[in-house]
Amino acid sequence: MSEINKADNTMPQVMREIFSGGLVRTVISILLGFLVGALFMIGSNKEFIESLGYIFARPGDALGAAFAVVNEGYGALFRGAIYNADAETFEKAIRPLTETLRLGAPLIAAGLGIGLTFRVGLFNIGGTGQLIFGMIFATFVATRLELPFVLHMVVALIAGIVGAALLGAFVGFLKARTGAHEVILTIMMNYIALYFFTFLMRDPALLQETRASGNPKADAAAETALLPKLLGDNYSLHWGLIFALLAVVVFWWLMERSTIGYRLRMVGFNPDAARAAGINVEKTYILAMALSAGFVGVAAANQTLGTAIGVTPSSHANIGFDAITVALLGGSSGPGILLAGLLFGAFKAGAPSMQVFGVSPEVLGIVQGAIVLFIAAPPLIRAIFRLPKPQTTNALEAIRKRIFTRGGGSK
């Protein structure tokens, strides 16, 4: 009896904690992002603009046009990214979902990398450069070495990770030694890496394809190095997804369970306190940048070994930058980044389908930007929706304990 009363008393506090938490804010941000995108779709729609001329006479027309364009746009996104109910067979209908998984995989892996630096209090804007360095190493192994099946792929994957991690470690080293800001270093490295990669792909003696066409392009990865298809030849989904999921597990273990992760988080929380506690902060920066870039390297291997076409200077597909938004939306946590990567992967997968239905898929860039803008300023969302401030009480934790700990809750 007393137990129930106690629960009742704590309920409002629990609600307050839930609504002040990151999850509700994230959901609101995503919904608002889609709303902003919808407004842009409506505002640029011809039927809607024409119906505005007589909006007071027949307001239904404007509303109808607005609803139609949003329905069409996001409907096409759904059909292109999740499930296409119009397809003849289930195999074809589910194909969009596999594309989402395929395109989401590198975003997840790279997002983990960027998220790791956020947790250490660093900003790695250099995903693109690190991805490119990973691609250089992976391309070398995949096109210039001859190894047996599976082993070739594994070596190329590791090469991608190592290549990216080397550049990351170099930036971390420069920061640790000179105090230079990693944001500037990583942005400059993006350009240097891109031009260096282009240079390598111009010379047949280096990485250019053997049937040189004059354009910077590398050979296709050897068949022994290609990531095998996951669901048979009808789907392009390949093992990149498995590696991305493994990366999530490794990330979670690394950050939440390992000593290294504890050290990383401690430096992120308060570098001065960490230093006082005997942690070598400079070394931690180098380690953090190397680990971060290592995760980006998984994405690099995915880009290099995922298709049977040779890489070009644009094969980085802006994943390094998108990863920043992925990490932000995912709150720098493993599961969060997994979901965020899948969402933005769905955007990439659904874009062609939107194009077919006459809606510019570029609107998804607006949705993406708006979502992270709302995420970036928690007080803004709190102010708009009058959400409570973050709670320092632990009413929610108490309930969780009561549910999950047998008998422990009554204490």
Added chain:
Amino acid sequence: MTTSKETEVKVGYKSPIVMGSIGLLTLVFLGLLGRDGMVAFEISRRTDSLQLPTLDIDSSLLGVLSGLAMFALAGFSFSKAIKNLKTPIWVSIVFGLVGVTALLGWLAAEKSVPIAFIAGTALVLAVPIILGAMAGIMSERVGITNIAIEGQLLTGAFMAAVVSSITGNFLFGIIAAMVTSALLSMILAVFSIKFLAQQIIVGVVLNVLVIGVTNFLYQQWLTEDAENVNFPGTMDIIKIPVLSDIPLLGPVFFENRITVFFAILIVPTIWFVLFKTRLGLRARAVGEHPLAADTVGINVGRTRFWWVTIGGSIAGLGGAALTIGNAGAFGREMSGGFGFIALAVVILGRWNPIYASLAALLFGFSIIMRVWANQVSPGIPTDFITMVPYVVTIIAVVGFVGKSRPPKALAVPYVKG
């Protein structure tokens, strides 16, 4: 950023070492192992009324001479370092000019170098970078990191093209570019000052948002109706009487579009306001020590807000320079990294408008040199030429060529206690 190394007074020998090494590279690769053949430096353009003779020199000889000149500058820097004095900034500038000359001569063996064309184009290309860097300096001097320069430029470029096309008046286009870009900067300012959001994140996010919005409108609107909304053309080139007849300097500086003249005027103005007026002193105080500024009655939040906003409007003008000042129409993501280059330029120029503009010219040179080198000496890998300014920036931030020190309170939100 705050390491104990900042307080060290010893100058060290990094500058002369770096300069000497670059000099050695120049001497060997552009000089001794350089290319044979005469190079003609054309001072006058062929259309000029007053024709000056070309300066002819052997390509590899020029490389050797440049290398030796660089050694001399490195030696001068060394002599300063012995006395524990910093290398004067003019030495770096002369060093850069010698390097550019050697590179031009190397590329154009057996050909001629149209100096006025190259320098003029470099300036036109540098204008968006210069104006973007001014936005960076103005917001970073008051303590707000501005990663959103790219977005500000893109906004300006888009608005200038669209509004000029619709109204048929370039002035309206410029005003629209400046106002919209200022509005965008207000988001950065409000998020940083009021919501205490991570400034770097807000900047990155604003870039993503602007790229998204302009891409969408470009695809949905500008390509559908290009004749009416994305066909502004470029502004007329204005020749300043008398001054534009000066050989070399005339065509480079005094025969330009209005955006270039704006840039030439704005840079010294910002320098003057920042370092010679009470307004600038207050701004710098806010960026260095907001608490102290607040104590003496300066409104930190308001100062930051207006400097960031006005800076944004200048970046908007820089965006206008991309479309109606150069390309003549808006293209997808046409700022193409200029905003990030501007960020580098801010640091290379040590948060000083004049030095930053010179650094921007370095980037302008590297862009035109790549284009020109492909015409004059096809087959030379120009990727390394393009890389140079980025490498120089890294060398600068890691403190080899004079430590660049950012404003103390950069990226630190100020909460009134």
